[in-house]
Amino acid sequence: MNYSDATVWWIIAALGVGTFLIRFSFLGLIGSRPMPPWVLRHLRYTSVAILPGLVAPLVVFPAATDGVPDIARLLAATVTIVIGYKTKGVVRAMLGGAITLFVVQFLLG
Known part of the structure; x- marks a missing residue:
């Protein structure tokens, strides 16, 4: 498969935005709030x-x-x-x- 340079950069940008949103959902939205004990218990096994x-x-x-x-x-x-x-x-x-x-x-x- 041959992709143009513009297509490759759009894919990289989209993946970067997606990765940022996944991390921001935990760090930015939930990061300052205390999590329930059952969530913390499950996160220990990640x-x-x-x-x-x-x-x-x-x-x-x-x-x-x-x-x-x-x-x-x-x-x-x-x-x-x-x-x-x-x-x-x-x-x-x-x-x-x-x-x-x-x-x-x-x-x-």
């Missing part, structure tokens, strides 16, 4: 719900291996989950997974 959705495709269908799952990424994901579950520490889990990924990739060549 990152827990989003991060696996972002990471899972990178583990199961990694672009680095043309979509073929490899042992290094699967092992790093497993180590990250185990460390996170045992320690309840996000930074420790991420560091453990990253170190595992680099070490296994180095050992496998």
Whole structure:
């Protein structure tokens, strides 16, 4: 598909306005008001719900291996989950997974 320069800029502008309105709806309209406890309780789980959705495709269908799952990424994901579950520490889990990924990739060549 070939789009003209003007069409591309209109798409970028429309997406920018849409993104602004989505964020403004929370920050500008609701930001100064206290939220009900049930909303705050559900918002605590936002990152827990989003991060696996972002990471899972990178583990199961990694672009680095043309979509073929490899042992290094699967092992790093497993180590990250185990460390996170045992320690309840996000930074420790991420560091453990990253170190595992680099070490296994180095050992496998």
